Amino acid sequence: MSKPKGLVKQAVLVSIGSLVIMGLSFSLYVVLFRIMERLLFNPGGDLNHNFVSPLRMGYGLIWILLVLLLYRTRLPDWLKAVFLAGGLASLGAAFGVQAYQYPVLVIGLILSVLVVTVLLLRHRKSAWYHYFAAILATAASFLYTAPQ
Secondary structure (H helix, E strand, C coil): CCHHHHHHHHHHHHHHHHHHHHHHHHHHHHHHHHHHHHHHECCCCCECCCCHHHHHHHHHHHHHHHHHHHCCCCCCHHHHHHHHHHHHHHHHHHHHHHCCCCHHHHHHHHHHHHHHHHHHHHHHCCCHHHHHHHHHHHHHHHHHHCCC
């Protein structure tokens, strides 16, 4: 395969795959939220939402752990980048919603995660599309957490 065709193929795979995995990630979170909400619903009408913060942050951290484990497998490299986008977007959304009252903090947290990710990718000598996936996830995190 010629180099330009390979680059286009990788860009398309990572772009579409990242969007799909981010959508699935956010959808799975909503499903988990609804399950927890139903389990904790009190028949008296009171709904305890104390589970939301731990669920949100735990979900983001579990995604990151999953990504770290996937990077140690023999999965195709582009697929690892796709899951990286899903994990970073989940964590970024968790940070953003958790600290929505402090937008400067949210920006700092999301950008800090991006910087650490870039440093780790650089240390691994990862292909360009891993960085691209990280940027897509960062953009999705900012879009998800942007003030309405």
